[in-house]
Amino acid sequence: MLLFLFDVVLLTTLVALAFAAVLSPEPRRAVIMFIAFGLWLSLVWARLRAPDIALAEAAIGAGLGGALMLAAARRAARRSEASAADGEGSA
Amino acid sequence: MKHDLSLLLGILIALLAATLLWVLHATLSLDPGPRLADFALARLDESGVSNPVTAVLLNYRAYDTWLELAVLLAALLGIWSLGPAPTGYQPSGPALAAMVDWIVPLAILTGGYMLWVGGHAPGGAFQAGALLGAAGVIMRLAGEPSAGLPGETAQRWLVVLGAGVFALVGGVLLVAGDGFLHYPPGQAKWLILLMESAATIAIGVTLAAAYVGGRPRRDASRR
């Protein structure tokens, strides 16, 4: 029973992190939520007796994938700020 | 209009998810036939390693792992064909530099340990390669633009090393043994170790080079 409750809490947090990553308004915050989602997914897989995959997901999926996307999100945020400033300047 | 469209899509996708959930429930309540897991775990002793996931990756399905290394190589070639690497970050302050001095050697050491321990405990070539790649990423974030990687020619050799060693071992076994990637019974462990080491180096270099994100810039002296 207690284990079932633990499972439900794990999965609820997982789905909530996925929603947060998808619904957040700016790209940088979305990427950070995605990194958290990846790490939490690794934790869930460790509970499901898949430690090899948990290691790989934490390192490659969340770590490297998140690092790759963070640079792109920073550039995207800077471009949208620049275009907003241009729009106001020329208006 | 945009909001309505996203709401409509949400409803349609919720219906799709409900259908998939029903399919999953129906599948799980069926009686499973003979599972592959039984076959895989039955002959684990002969496979040369005692970690079942490593046995599946590098013995039963070594062909798939070879093709996966080729996919990594292809992605890196695509990244390299798009232009030179962007300039790196500024050199780090003293706190980050001290952390890098500690973490990068530890990451490399842990990667080596993961490679060895993958034979009998959770670990393996991919995890070890990911740690090496992470060491490269940390170095690039701390201001080293080449992410600790050697020059372009050396990088080309190293990224080909993974798929290349698999193909070489498979070719030798094809000519002199039972068939492509059929390990002879006593030597599976050493062949797997050899191929895993090559794969670790290739994966580490490929991931770090993918993070750098472009062709390595030549130095002014090396023209």
Next chain:
Amino acid sequence: MNAQFLYGGAGILLFAIGLWSLLVHESLVRKLIAINIAGGGVFHVFIAIAYRGDSAPPDPVPHALVLTGIVVAVSATALALALNRRLEQLDDDDTRDASASPPDTQPMARSPETSLDQPANGHSVALADRRPAEPPAASCAQPAPGLAPRSGGRALTEQGSPAASNTGSDGSQGQGAHDV
């Protein structure tokens, strides 16, 4: 069985969230996050099916499939981000050329070997008439022989001076046609 269905259901939910976000959002970074979340959901379904409870060892075959899938997903993400950066560079060059200078009227000096020996590039054959090989005629002679043997177009290898390689042509026309 119960745990398998619970975790598999969560995996399907993750896939649905990722699919919705992929269809709704426009910027590439959000689409990549969506694809990765959907991929994570699929991997999660695999691992849920491989789980046999606390007594029996888990099924190693789906684990190997997921490991392969994680590495392939990350390499595809890296390639997509590199393509995105290149597209943004080309867009910036377009806007800069469109706002910077009026199109030139003098005939372009064209060194024939660089623009005509890339037949593999599907779009460059039709563009060979309009695309000048090197921008200013003075610097034509020197880099052209060095660039001729390389495939894939000339502007892709020397990005150190993007302004120099794009001005001096009828820039917006040539660059606009360069966008595939």
